[in-house]
Structures are given as structure tokens and as C-alpha cells.
Amino acid sequence: MKYLIILGDGMADKDIPELGGKTPLEYADTPTMDKYSKMSEIGMVHTIPDGMAPGSDTANLSVLGYNPRDYYTGRSPLEALSIGVDMKTTDVALRCNIVTVSTDELPYEEKTIIDHSSSEISTEDAAVLLEAVRKELENDIYKFYVGTSYRHLTIWDKGEVVDLTPPHDVLGQKIGQYLPKDDKLREMMKKSYDILSNHPINVERMKSGLNPANSLWFWGAGTRPMLTSFEEKTGHKGAMISAVDLLKGIAVGAGMKVIEVEGANGGLDTNYEGKADAAVDVLLNGGCDFAYIHLEAPDEMGHQGSYERKVKAIENLDKRIIKRVVEKMEAAGEDFRMLVLPDHPTPVAIRTHVSDPVPYMLYDSTDKKNNTWSYNEKDGEASGNYIAEGHTIINRLFEK
Structure with a gap:
């Protein structure tokens, strides 16, 4: 079994009048997520511990299984690890x-x-x-x-x-x-x-x-961070695919493999296909059984206050990363479990992060569900599935 987290940074949002009262995730043309959500567990997860700032640092630590209350020492020290500053x-x-x-x-x-x-x-x-x-x-x-x-x-x-x-x-x-x-x-x-x-x-x-x-x-x-080894903590060898120093720094601190993708830049014009291919390659040929694909673009578009560009970033995630990953994993005949989620919402109306729960989609190629849910904030809430402690969702992925 192989395991993937595909994270659209800041992807969750609020209803937007210009989108007919829908969120960008609801409004976007996402045929891949529409298809696989019907075979997945859908729910909501609270990634930001109460009282902590809603940042990509605390949220991504949480998604990777590190309780920010125990491991967080600041954002910049994690980026220092990526840059190579001792x-x-x-x-x-x-x-x-x-x-x-x-x-x-x-x-x-x-x-x-x-x-x-x-x-x-x-x-x-x-x-x-x-x-x-x-x-x-x-x-x-x-x-x-x-x-x-x-x-x-x-x-x-x-x-x-x-x-x-x-x-x-x-x-x-x-x-x-x-x-x-x-x-x-x-x-x-x-x-x-x-x-x-x-x-x-x-x-x-x-x-x-x-x-x-x-x-x-x-x-x-x-100050200088101290992260437990991801492999020791979870029993899985992991790889990080991201253009952002923060995520690469978390991976370095956790002893994960960091994969550099040419043309990956954290923007709307990033190398989507390269990220997808890097994840599949490290799972099939690179000695890892877990890959984390981080896409910065939805968050950047939220900060820019552009609902049109945020919708485009989500559509790119769906059609150029998720679709490519699942097709290649299926073609290889490899069983896999895939968790799709944001780290936090970045509503375009306020152009900054909030700590509201975010929707998740958990797909298992060996245990396909049969439901009517779509992957978005409203259906996530309606499902009744709720994970209060974000750092435990990775156990759901690994079936612990």
C-alpha cells in the first residue's frame, strides 16, 4: 500500500456572491475530485489548535502528524532548515x-x-x-x-x-x-x-x-526546531514535494526526502505535472511509501483577493495533479490511499488565514465507498465526520 497527501494550501473559503453563493471549491470545475469523492470518506478536520495562529506552519505540522503545541517553535526556523542554515x-x-x-x-x-x-x-x-x-x-x-x-x-x-x-x-x-x-x-x-x-x-x-x-x-x-523523525513516528518513509521553503524545512527536520521539481515556484504557473510525476516516481521507484504534494497557489490567490484565480488554482490541482497521480497509480496496479485537503482556509474576502475547520477527502483504492457526497466545505460539514485534533488525521490515512 502507498500513501499520499495532496494539500491545496488555503483552498477552503467562504461563500462568494460573485460565484453564486458558492465557495471556490464548490464552484470550480473539478471532475476528478467529483468522481473520487463518491468513493471516499468526506469530512471536516480542525488543523489549528485552539489559541494558536492559523498559519501554514502550524497547519502543515498538524497534517503531518506533529501536534503544533508540542513541536512548533516558529515559522522561520523551519524555513532555515530548508535553506540549509544551521x-x-x-x-x-x-x-x-x-x-x-x-x-x-x-x-x-x-x-x-x-x-x-x-x-x-x-x-x-x-x-x-x-x-x-x-x-x-x-x-x-x-x-x-x-x-x-x-x-x-x-x-x-x-x-x-x-x-x-x-x-x-x-x-x-x-x-x-x-x-x-x-x-x-x-x-x-x-x-x-x-x-x-x-x-x-x-x-x-x-x-x-x-x-x-x-x-x-x-x-x-x-528558535531552532526539534522534530521527531517522521519514519520513527509513523513507520513510513516519506517524501515532500513543495516549492515552499517552509514545507521543505519541515521535511528536512522530520528526516523526509525533499524532492526538487524544476519549475515549481509556489505560484499559479507552477509545474503541476512535475509535482505529480515526482510523487508517483518516489512511490513506485524511490523507496518511499508516503508522498506529500503541497500546492501553494490557492493560498497565494486568496491573499491576492482573486476568486477567479483561486478557482483556477483549484481546477489545476484537480486536473493536473490529482487526475495525473491517480491515473498513474492505477496504471501501475498499485494499491494506494489518498488524503486531499487544505491546511487552513484563506478567504478571498479578507485575504488572510482563518482557523476554521477544513474539508478532507480520504480515498482507498481497495475500499471504495458508495455515497453521494461532493468534496467541498458544505458536504464535508453535512457528512457528520469531524476530526477535532488535526494532528491525528494522518493516523486515519495510515489506518492506525
Whole structure:
């Protein structure tokens, strides 16, 4: 038996008037999920422990079977594992986004966050901008490391886990009240605007109609993580397929195989087929019996507030990943169990995460159900199946 989790980050949502009162998951054309939901267990799972922030960090730890209350030490330290930064016990890691703030003449504190991803800037362009910042701001205390797209890392020697606000929670708002209380972090963010606002890359981006990547934004502070081996914990050898450093970092910490897929970028134009093929290959030929496919695109489209693009991301997940995976597994004659779910909702109406339960679909090729459910939020609730502790859903997948 082989096992898969296919996770559409932020895929769950609320009813949207422009979609006829449906959620993007209900509205999207998803023939594969429609077909397999009739043969699956459908339900709802609460991935975010009460009182914890609804982030992809806590939620994906939960889906992988790690209770965030026991294992979570911050988001950025997990990303540091992916980037290859060996943190000291006295280090604090910070997520260092390159964001778009308004280009008006107002003081920095009165500017507004326009875009948390700087028009999904490429890693190549972001690396050039981060190097410009590094030349001006890096020292023995603060070190900067390139991640993926707009997502980067700062290591603070003998730092402090300070309270910081994610930029996607500040979209469209003046930033003053959300800036770090720490004087040095706040000063570096202000200086980064001076360094980046007229950088040649940003001049060209604006000419092309793209948002300028003109400010750093620190958040997600945390200390060195300590994850139990996934294989020791579950008895299964696992592989991670994701474009996002957070997910790759969780996998590194858990001793899972990390598979890099060319063209996988965390955006709507990611390499869907490459992700599907990588998962099937590692299950059939790579010595693993568990694969985790993470798709960032629905979450990014939710943050952008675009229901049209979120629907498209879900349709791509259905037709270009799930369909391809099940067809290849069936053609190989391999028995498999497949869990499809989001990690958390990212409603387009508010453009940030919430901690509501999310719908799941659990399919077993050897035990096909016969029901009328579709895979969406409403049918998940109507099914009556509810998993209150998200970190236990992986036991349902592994039949423990």
C-alpha cells in the first residue's frame, strides 16, 4: 500500500456572491475530485489548535502528524532548515519578506502594504535585491539568506522572539502600528525602503506594470526546531514535494526526502505535472511509501483577493495533479490511499488565514465507498465526520 497527501494550501473559503453563493471549491470545475469523492470518506478536520495562529506552519505540522503545541517553535526556523542554515541554540530566525509598500511621499510609518508577494517576484530578481540590502545592513548580528520568490530569511544572533505581524494580515492598511517594537528591526525595514525603492530592478518592474519589491518585512520569529523523525513516528518513509521553503524545512527536520521539481515556484504557473510525476516516481521507484504534494497557489490567490484565480488554482490541482497521480497509480496496479485537503482556509474576502475547520477527502483504492457526497466545505460539514485534533488525521490515512 502507498500513501499520499495532496494539500491545496488555503483552498477552503467562504461563500462568494460573485460565484453564486458558492465557495471556490464548490464552484470550480473539478471532475476528478467529483468522481473520487463518491468513493471516499468526506469530512471536516480542525488543523489549528485552539489559541494558536492559523498559519501554514502550524497547519502543515498538524497534517503531518506533529501536534503544533508540542513541536512548533516558529515559522522561520523551519524555513532555515530548508535553506540549509544551521542555527545555533542562541539564534532567532525571522521571515524576511520582500513586499510592496505604497510609493507615495508619506513617511514610512504611514505607507500602506499593497502586495505581500511583490507580484510574485522571481527568486532571481529577489536575490539581487536582497544582495543590495545585505551590502548595507548585514553585520555580525544580522545575516540575510535567499529563500524562494519573496520569502527570505534573517538570522539574529543572540536574538529575541519578538511579537511580529505577518504582512498578509496588513494588506491595504497603514503599516505604522504593525511595525516591530524592536528599534533595530524597525530601522532596518525603513532603511530597506531607501535602498530598494529606486533600485534598477524595481524601476524596470514598474515600467512593466509589476509591483516594486521595495521593502523588507520581518515576521515569524522563532528558535531552532526539534522534530521527531517522521519514519520513527509513523513507520513510513516519506517524501515532500513543495516549492515552499517552509514545507521543505519541515521535511528536512522530520528526516523526509525533499524532492526538487524544476519549475515549481509556489505560484499559479507552477509545474503541476512535475509535482505529480515526482510523487508517483518516489512511490513506485524511490523507496518511499508516503508522498506529500503541497500546492501553494490557492493560498497565494486568496491573499491576492482573486476568486477567479483561486478557482483556477483549484481546477489545476484537480486536473493536473490529482487526475495525473491517480491515473498513474492505477496504471501501475498499485494499491494506494489518498488524503486531499487544505491546511487552513484563506478567504478571498479578507485575504488572510482563518482557523476554521477544513474539508478532507480520504480515498482507498481497495475500499471504495458508495455515497453521494461532493468534496467541498458544505458536504464535508453535512457528512457528520469531524476530526477535532488535526494532528491525528494522518493516523486515519495510515489506518492506525
